[in-house]
Amino acid sequence: xxxxxxxxxxxxxxxxxxxxxxxxxxxxxxxxxxxxxxxxxxxxxxxxxxxxxxxxxxxxxxxxxxxxxxxxxxxxxxxxxxxxxxxxxxxxxxxxxxxxxxxxxxxxxxxxxxxxxxxxxxxxxxxxxxxxxxxxxxxxxxxxxxxxxxxxxxxxxxxxxxxxxxxxxxxxxxxxxxxxxxxxxxxxxxxxxxxxxxxxxxxx
Amino acid sequence: xxxxxxxxxxxxxxxxxxxxxxxxxxxxxxxxxxxxxxxxxxxxxxxxxxxxxxxxxxxxxxxxxxxxxxxxxxxxxxxxxxxxxxxxxxxxxxxxxxxxxxxxxxxxxxxxxxxxxxxxxxxxxxxxxxxxxxxxxxxxxxxxxxxxxxxxxxxxxxxxxxxxxxxxxxxxxxxxxxxxxxxxxxxxxxxxxxxxxxxxxxxx
Numbered sequence: 001x002x003x004x005x006x007x008x009x010x011x012x013x014x015x016x017x018x019x020x021x022x023x024x025x026x027x028x029x030x031x032x033x034x035x036x037x038x039x040x041x042x043x044x045x046x047x048x049x050x051x052x053x054x055x056x057x058x059x060x061x062x063x064x065x066x067x068x069x070x071x072x073x074x075x076x077x078x079x080x081x082x083x084x085x086x087x088x089x090x091x092x093x094x095x096x097x098x099x100x101x102x103x104x105x106x107x108x109x110x111x112x113x114x115x116x117x118x119x120x121x122x123x124x125x126x127x128x129x130x131x132x133x134x135x136x137x138x139x140x141x142x143x144x145x146x147x148x149x150x151x152x153x154x155x156x157x158x159x160x161x162x163x164x165x166x167x168x169x170x171x172x173x174x175x176x177x178x179x180x181x182x183x184x185x186x187x188x189x190x191x192x193x194x195x196x197x198x199x200x201x202x203x204x
Numbered sequence: 205x206x207x208x209x210x211x212x213x214x215x216x217x218x219x220x221x222x223x224x225x226x227x228x229x230x231x232x233x234x235x236x237x238x239x240x241x242x243x244x245x246x247x248x249x250x251x252x253x254x255x256x257x258x259x260x261x262x263x264x265x266x267x268x269x270x271x272x273x274x275x276x277x278x279x280x281x282x283x284x285x286x287x288x289x290x291x292x293x294x295x296x297x298x299x300x301x302x303x304x305x306x307x308x309x310x311x312x313x314x315x316x317x318x319x320x321x322x323x324x325x326x327x328x329x330x331x332x333x334x335x336x337x338x339x340x341x342x343x344x345x346x347x348x349x350x351x352x353x354x355x356x357x358x359x360x361x362x363x364x365x366x367x368x369x370x371x372x373x374x375x376x377x378x379x380x381x382x383x384x385x386x387x388x389x390x391x392x393x394x395x396x397x398x399x400x401x402x403x404x405x406x407x408x
Contacts, residue, residue, distance in 0.1 A: 121392075124397075153401060153405060157401045160397070160398065161398075165394055166392055166393075166397040178389075178392055181386075181389050181392075182385075182389040182392060184381070184386075185382075185385050185388070185390070186389070188325075188370055188371050188385075188386060189368070189369060190365075190367050190368055190369055193328075193370040194361065194364065197360070197361045198361070201357060201358060201361070
């Protein structure tokens with residue numbers, strides 16, 4: 001009878017502000033989904049708390065978990081491992097709660113393979129609007145600047161192909177609102193509601 | 205270069221409160237879409253204003269517009285015609301603005317045929333939650349009451365099949381929030397953003 005929660009994945013190019021947006025979302029009291037804390041082998045920075053910011057593990061521990069299939073996704077980044085423990089994700093979904101992951105693009109690709117029914121949101125830099133402005137003010141920009149922007153836009157376009165939604169990070173508050181709106185909307189998708197009805201009607 | 209607006213269609217079983225929800229949405233100052241005023245041959249009620257509540261027409265005028273293909277959808281209901289003038293809808297979409305229609309289910313079916321890319325939202329009575337409650341408190345309900353509820357749920361299930369989203373009208377404010385969230389989310393759908401990027405990149 002228990003309906004499963006939604007797996008929400010926020011990703012995007014590095015430097016786009018995924019962490020800032022995630023922190024803002026979870027500082028809002030009306031956020032109804034849970035955050036999946038990542039695991040890492042890097043040393044904690046000043047003020048970081050084990051089990052709050054990250055689960056801090058040794059390299060040996062981390063590699064043991066990889067071998068046991070305990071990670072939903074992982075990647076090595078500047079000599080350190082980063083990953084998502086799979087058990088907490090599954091337990092949360094089974095409890096019918098939505099869970100939120102904020103991960104790198106290569107991790108998102110791994111999750112998409114295992115959870116194609118997840119909700120994949122690409123956080124994009126405001127390059128499209130910027131590009132528009134640069135084209136409009138064409139006279140004042142060099143050809144090089146415009147070509148560079150075009151190249152970046154093409155790269156982003158390729159990356160976003162795996163995602164269901166694209167949220168422009170033009171303003172943090174707006175980006176958070178859009179992400180929360182997407183989660184609300186997904187719960188109203190006809191296929192989901194229909195599945196609920198059908199389950200209900202079979203009961204008798 | 206102008207991106208087209210979204211055609212948003214709110215429909216649902218009669219008596220579910222479509223009109224009330226629509227009025228609430230358009231009383232909110234942050235609503236960013238436009239309302240498509242319906243046309244009717246029924247006589248205005250006290251306080252109703254032509255061009256605000258409805259466009260009031262004679263039967264002859266209405267039938268003339270049907271013949272000229274000037275209606276996106278129409279239906280006869282208790283001896284009167286009701287319909288949506290197509291020109292205003294097209295002009296609004298071409299201006300890049302979203303437009304909102306609140307119409308009966310048979311009208312929604314006609315619109316779906318002409319605008320399959322529209323956003324179709326089914327407003328449902330809170331029958332699913334009610335059904336859940338009635339099953340939970342089974343001992344206290346007669347078999348007849350539960351069977352009636354089951355029948356209604358099955359009929360609604362059939363009706364909602366043409367729609368993209370289902371919004372339960374359990375509380376007007378919540379229903380309005382969900383509808384607005386759906387519109388925000390749809391603007392973030394990857395296919396739409398991708399189309400915008402592609403248009404942009406072709407420019408050069």
